[in-house]
Amino acid sequence: MQTVLSIAIDALAYGMVLFVISIGLSVTMGLMRVVNLAHGAFAMIGGYIASYAARDLGLAYGFAVLLAIFGTIVIAVPIERLLYRRIYGAPELTQVLMTIGITFCIIGIANYVFGPTLKTVPLPSELQGSVDLGFRAIATHRIFAIVCGLAVAAGLWYAIEKTAFGVKLRASVDNAAMAAALGVRTEIVYAVSFAVAVGLAAFGGVVGAELLPVEPYYALRYMVTFLVVVSVGGAGSIPGALVACLLLGAIDTTGRYLMPEFGEFFFYLAVIAIICVFPRGLAGRAKG
Amino acid sequence: MTMTTTNDMIAASPARRRFGGGDLIGLAIILLVAVIGYFLFPNNLALLTRIIAAALLVLSLDLVTGYCGVATLGHAALFGAGAYAAGIASAHYGINDPLAMLAFGIVAGAVAGLICGVVILRAHGLPQLVLSIALIHLFHEFANKASSWTGGSDGLSGIAPTALLGLYEFDLWGRTAYVFGVVLLAIVFVLLRLIVRSPFGMLCRGIKEDPVRIRSMGASPKIALTKMYVISGAVAGVGGALNAISTQVVGLDSLSFTMSAESLVMLVLGGTGTLFGALTGTVVFMFFEDVVSAANPFHWLTMVGALLIAVVLFAPKGLYGTAAAFVARRREAK
Numbered sequence: 001m002q003t004v005l006s007i008a009i010d011a012l013a014y015g016m017v018l019f020v021i022s023i024g025l026s027v028t029m030g031l032m033r034v035v036n037l038a039h040g041a042f043a044m045i046g047g048y049i050a051s052y053a054a055r056d057l058g059l060a061y062g063f064a065v066l067l068a069i070f071g072t073i074v075i076a077v078p079i080e081r082l083l084y085r086r087i088y089g090a091p092e093l094t095q096v097l098m099t100i101g102i103t104f105c106i107i108g109i110a111n112y113v114f115g116p117t118l119k120t121v122p123l124p125s126e127l128q129g130s131v132d133l134g135f136r137a138i139a140t141h142r143i144f145a146i147v148c149g150l151a152v153a154a155g156l157w158y159a160i161e162k163t164a165f166g167v168k169l170r171a172s173v174d175n176a177a178m179a180a181a182l183g184v185r186t187e188i189v190y191a192v193s194f195a196v197a198v199g200l201a202a203f204g205g206v207v208g209a210e211l212l213p214v215e216p217y218y219a220l221r222y223m224v225t226f227l228v229v230v231s232v233g234g235a236g237s238i239p240g241a242l243v244a245c246l247l248l249g250a251i252d253t254t255g256r257y258l259m260p261e262f263g264e265f266f267f268y269l270a271v272i273a274i275i276c277v278f279p280r281g282l283a284g285r286a287k288g
Numbered sequence: 289m290t291m292t293t294t295n296d297m298i299a300a301s302p303a304r305r306r307f308g309g310g311d312l313i314g315l316a317i318i319l320l321v322a323v324i325g326y327f328l329f330p331n332n333l334a335l336l337t338r339i340i341a342a343a344l345l346v347l348s349l350d351l352v353t354g355y356c357g358v359a360t361l362g363h364a365a366l367f368g369a370g371a372y373a374a375g376i377a378s379a380h381y382g383i384n385d386p387l388a389m390l391a392f393g394i395v396a397g398a399v400a401g402l403i404c405g406v407v408i409l410r411a412h413g414l415p416q417l418v419l420s421i422a423l424i425h426l427f428h429e430f431a432n433k434a435s436s437w438t439g440g441s442d443g444l445s446g447i448a449p450t451a452l453l454g455l456y457e458f459d460l461w462g463r464t465a466y467v468f469g470v471v472l473l474a475i476v477f478v479l480l481r482l483i484v485r486s487p488f489g490m491l492c493r494g495i496k497e498d499p500v501r502i503r504s505m506g507a508s509p510k511i512a513l514t515k516m517y518v519i520s521g522a523v524a525g526v527g528g529a530l531n532a533i534s535t536q537v538v539g540l541d542s543l544s545f546t547m548s549a550e551s552l553v554m555l556v557l558g559g560t561g562t563l564f565g566a567l568t569g570t571v572v573f574m575f576f577e578d579v580v581s582a583a584n585p586f587h588w589l590t591m592v593g594a595l596l597i598a599v600v601l602f603a604p605k606g607l608y609g610t611a612a613a614f615v616a617r618r619r620e621a622k
Contacts, residue, residue: 029414035413035414035417044365070505083597083601086482086601087600092359092413092414092417093353093359093556093560094600094604096359096361096417096552097552097553097556097596097599097600098596098597098600098601100361100549100593100596100615101592101593101594101595101596101597101600102593102597104589104590104591104596105589105594105597106591106593107589107590107591107593108587108588108590108591108593109590110590112590158569220545220546223421224421225423225424227414227417227418227421228422230414231411231414231415231418235414261433262429262433264425264429265426265429265430265433268422268423268425268426268429268596269426271418271422272407272419272422272423272426272429274409275411275415275418275419275422276407276408276410276419279410279411279412279415280415281415
């Protein structure tokens with residue numbers, strides 16, 4: 001029972017971190033139809049900035065998180081302007097190559113600037129330790145990650161379903177040309193959602209630094225995990241991404257607990273099985 | 289629209305010719321470059337043999353990516369399967385004849401190609417890509433965990449190929465391995481030229497252009513692509529076996545995501561959809577890698593990334609494709 005509960009909590013926390021990082025990827029992929037393999041690299045940049053701010057500059061955790069989000073956006077927006085702009089609507093292979101090239105560059109530069117070691121983001125004292133639920137103590141950080149995930153999910157749901165921007169966003173996802181013809185400035189929609197996506201990736205990278213340690217190969221190591229979330233959940237679908245994250249978090253965590261030797265093996269096997277059964281994702285739209 | 293592209297495509301490529309003068313010239317160029325390489329770098333034949341093994345992998349990738357339009361980031365699985373099969377045959381079963389090891393590599397590569405093909409072709413677009421990445425990680429994990437067979441992260445050693453045809457020992461300078469590699473590459477090149485020009489090869493190109501139309505014509509895209517995947521696996525298996533025979537060790541890196549990504553980079557650098565493009569890309573990339581990583585191994589990944597971005601932005605057809613287009617324009621202008 002104890003094991004089941006700790007697996008459940010860890011799986012939930014891991015799934016939520018995955019969700020925060022990959023939801024941005026899902027939205028931009030649904031919107032811009034760009035296979036963005038560099039998304040994990042942006043999460044990694046966020047982690048590095050937060051680590052630098054909190055550990056080396058000694059800033060408060062909350063401030064480090066904000067700095068990480070804005071810093072990553074500042075780095076990412078010129079990349080979007082200069083590089084991504086050119087591959088919208090390009091064949092998939094081109095997009096894969098461009099974004100993997102960006103990933104390699106970022107990994108190389110991170111390795112050069114920060115060195116190959118693991119970087120930690122020191123937690124404030126409030127998030128260390130654990131909360132006693134009466135029958136079981138849970139690490140506060142796990143709860144924090146879960147709360148963050150829920151808050152992001154709720155915030156995005158509200159922004160997309162209830163605001164004017166959300167209406168434009170959904171219109172652009174469904175049919176960008178028609179939305180543009182009706183007066184939606186799709187370029188602005190694209191730019192804003194790209195920035196939000198990158199910011200969320202950075203946020204997830206910082207919050208999840210305990211679960212997905214920040215190191216130069218972060219971007220490659222978790223690339224497949226983030227992409228899996230999107231392809232399993234279906235690009236552009238928030239509920240799909242949420243379900244996919246919880247499912248994959250559960251599979252991965254259970255595998256690690258019960259069969260630490262073969263954890264990764266079963267994770268990839270499960271991924272292949274899920275995609276083979278649902279080639280369009282759990283909540284997939286008809287066209288990909 | 290689709291009709292004109294299909295017709296253009298068929299008109300543009302002389303499908304009726306089985307093996308023409310252009311192919312002989314290509315073969316001559318490959319052999320010439322091989323001879324020049326032999327005399328230019330007599331002390332570095334191991335590198336040249338590695339380039340040939342990589343070229344076989346990239347040719348194999350070109351078959352599925354360039355000719356069939358399947359974007360995959362997991363093609364090293366086929367190469368690694370060939371390498372490990374040849375290695376295991378020698379290290380665990382005492383099958384040390386190079387040609388027998390090669391046969392094992394080809395069969396294992398083809399089987400891996402069949403598995404990967406069946407799985408990868410189930411999806412399209414992003415899920416397809418994810419499947420290919422998951423597959424290469426799965427193969428990698430499997431080889432890592434089955435360490436009693438594969439040596440795990442230490443690599444598989446104890447491969448001791450006997451003399452080729454009972455006549456030529458594999459010497460310390462790698463001369464035999466190099467000649468063996470060149471002969472294999474030449475044979476594979478000729479066979480692939482025939483395959484991509486055959487009706488089957490044209491069918492695969494047609495599927496790349498317009499799968500719906502091919503289906504309405506009564507052909508099954510999936511079966512054709514799976515066949516191509518098996519052929520591709522056999523070619524990659526040749527490369528893997530050559531690598532195992534020449535270096536006498538098989539490491540986990542032959543099944544890695546990085547290897548898959550690099551082979552894709554080589555292909556795109558040279559130009560997809562032409563066998564010469566695949567060869568050009570491999571040679572340029574491997575030499576570049578040798579020079580840069582000798583100078584500073586830490587910046588290698590950054591350089592690859594920058595190279596990729598530059599190719600996508602400035603030479604989307606690759607080196608060979610851009611050069612060929614330039615020559616064609618010049619010819620038209622005359």
